[in-house]
Amino acid sequence: MTALPQTTARKLGLVIDLDTCVGCQACVTACKGWNDAGIGLSDQDPYGADPSGTFLNRVHSYEVAIPDAPAQVVTFPRSCLHCDNAPCVTVCPTGASYKRAEDGIVLVNEDACIGCGLCAWACPYGAREMDADQGVMKKCTLCVDRIYNETLPEEDREPACVRTCPTNARHFGDLADPDSAVSRLVAERQGYDLMPDMGTKPTNKYLPPRRKGPGDASPLAPLLDIKATGIAGWLDRMLGKL
Amino acid sequence: MHPALSVILFSTLSGLGFGFLAFLGWGALMPSGWAAFFLWALGYGLAVAGLLAATFHLGNPRNALKAFTQWRTSWLSREAWASVATLVILAPVALSDIFALGLPRLIGQIGGALAILTVFTTAMIYTQIRAVPRWHHWLTPVMFLTFALAGGAMLSGRAWAPLLLLALGAVLLALWRVGDGAFARARQTLGTATGLDRLGVPSVLDPAHTAGNYLKREMIFVVGRKHAARLRRIALALASILPALILLLPLGVWGIALAALLHLAGALAARWLFFAEAEHVVGLYYGARG
Numbered sequence: 001m002t003a004l005p006q007t008t009a010r011k012l013g014l015v016i017d018l019d020t021c022v023g024c025q026a027c028v029t030a031c032k033g034w035n036d037a038g039i040g041l042s043d044q045d046p047y048g049a050d051p052s053g054t055f056l057n058r059v060h061s062y063e064v065a066i067p068d069a070p071a072q073v074v075t076f077p078r079s080c081l082h083c084d085n086a087p088c089v090t091v092c093p094t095g096a097s098y099k100r101a102e103d104g105i106v107l108v109n110e111d112a113c114i115g116c117g118l119c120a121w122a123c124p125y126g127a128r129e130m131d132a133d134q135g136v137m138k139k140c141t142l143c144v145d146r147i148y149n150e151t152l153p154e155e156d157r158e159p160a161c162v163r164t165c166p167t168n169a170r171h172f173g174d175l176a177d178p179d180s181a182v183s184r185l186v187a188e189r190q191g192y193d194l195m196p197d198m199g200t201k202p203t204n205k206y207l208p209p210r211r212k213g214p215g216d217a218s219p220l221a222p223l224l225d226i227k228a229t230g231i232a233g234w235l236d237r238m239l240g241k242l
Numbered sequence: 243m244h245p246a247l248s249v250i251l252f253s254t255l256s257g258l259g260f261g262f263l264a265f266l267g268w269g270a271l272m273p274s275g276w277a278a279f280f281l282w283a284l285g286y287g288l289a290v291a292g293l294l295a296a297t298f299h300l301g302n303p304r305n306a307l308k309a310f311t312q313w314r315t316s317w318l319s320r321e322a323w324a325s326v327a328t329l330v331i332l333a334p335v336a337l338s339d340i341f342a343l344g345l346p347r348l349i350g351q352i353g354g355a356l357a358i359l360t361v362f363t364t365a366m367i368y369t370q371i372r373a374v375p376r377w378h379h380w381l382t383p384v385m386f387l388t389f390a391l392a393g394g395a396m397l398s399g400r401a402w403a404p405l406l407l408l409a410l411g412a413v414l415l416a417l418w419r420v421g422d423g424a425f426a427r428a429r430q431t432l433g434t435a436t437g438l439d440r441l442g443v444p445s446v447l448d449p450a451h452t453a454g455n456y457l458k459r460e461m462i463f464v465v466g467r468k469h470a471a472r473l474r475r476i477a478l479a480l481a482s483i484l485p486a487l488i489l490l491l492p493l494g495v496w497g498i499a500l501a502a503l504l505h506l507a508g509a510l511a512a513r514w515l516f517f518a519e520a521e522h523v524v525g526l527y528y529g530a531r532g
Contacts, residue, residue, distance in 0.1 A: 066442035115301020135301030
């Protein structure tokens with residue numbers, strides 16, 4: 001049913017630290033690899049002149065102009081935020097799009113999807129992409145086939161993007177539990193929602209980049225002011241008089 | 243938004259068809275025999291052709307029947323129910339007109355109301371989408387309903403059809419005027435989309451991917467806006483002003499046919515603009531409206 005659950009017992013989601021993300025795209029690749037093997041994420045003309053494909057996670061890079069400080073480059077991973085008030089769920093005519101009451105994960109039942117694309121229109125964050133080969137909607141599953149998968153070693157039971165992140169910029173956990181590691185991170189670092197005015201109440205939170213303060217002077221700066229001494233100094237003075 | 247031909251054809255043809263079916267159901271014409279057959283066939287033809295065109299928009303039409311299950315939450319599902327209910331309930335009324343069976347008109351009046359309700363559900367599919375500020379306004383259903391009523395009144399030769407057509411022109415002008423400021427009023431920027439407004443003013447440095455993707459093709463359509471101003475004048479003239487003037491001339495059925503053709507062309511132009519000019523907030527991540 002595409003009615004949203006009143007409450008969810010848990011709110012599983014991601015906390016993404018924009019301060020430590022270096023934009024290496026490892027999460028993009030890990031996500032594509034795991035989910036291509038699972039639900040299938042097709043590519044069109046992947047090695048040709050005009051490649052295109054389905055991805056559940058994209059990493060943008062932005063330059064932020066900051067008053068009285070050097071501009072900062074921020075790399076920005078973008079994927080499904082598993083919203084509490086997910087507009088993509090209620091618009092679905094077939095019930096293919098749904099939010100789980102037990103953990104809050106937003107999923108697509110591909111067997112019921114008609115590929116109308118309305119859920120992708122309803123999402124402000126561009127979290128859903130239609131697979132051109134399969135004609136059904138694809139989205140982040142929070143690696144539901146990993147996190148509960150008892151055939152995997154315990155350390156692998158987290159989303160592929162989190163598992164692979166080399167800088168630990170991605171954190172996975174229960175945001176309904178105020179004592180969870182992710183909830184504490186959000187509280188300590190003033191984690192925030194994307195486009196809160198859209199009324200979607202996202203579960204995933206972003207941690208802001210730390211302010212870098214005014215730019216430090218260059219370590220080479222002392223070399224700019226060298227006073228020649230000895231013979232070199234005498235030459236410098238003589239040549240200066242010519 | 244990408245102006246998909248199938249969706250433009252669907253919403254204009256079925257909008258006109260359901261508008262005409264409403265007037266036939268309400269007994270505006272009361273035709274009989276072959277005349278009734280052709281008029282009802284025109285109404286049903288437009289409505290059904292539109293619905294068929296819509297299925298071409300689906301990536302996986304095998305599951306189309308499942309679209310009837312979610313009427314409690316989804317406007318698209320409600321549209322499926324309303325359209326089928328209209329076509330089913332009006333069928334005996336059409337047969338009654340053709341074969342003079344004398345069925346009570348009340349059934350036609352209910353069916354006519356359902357036809358208008360169908361158009362309203364179509365409009366709400368777009369109106370409900372907050373991520374497209376231009377659509378998220380009460381003028382969107384007003385525009386769809388005025389199109390259906392003006393088109394239906396025109397096809398059924400109502401004397402006041404020119405007035406409704408001119409009202410449609412006024413609605414289009416209002417929709418464009420309000421719509422042009424809608425994105426700014428939604429106050430979403432790259433700063434709010436990324437939350438980086440708490441740090442400074444962000445701009446796109448590198449694209450997330452060098453080639454196209456579904457999001458860019460479907461939701462970040464830019465080419466069409468170049469001719470928007472000219473197309474607006476064409477849509478206004480063809481959908482509203484010219485058919486209204488032609489209906490005032492003593493041309494009889496041929497006047498209605500000519501007015502209807504012009505109106506349909508104008509409706510297609512207006513509906514193309516409805517999609518091409520609509521900006522989705524996801525474009526912000528890609529530097530659109532930066």
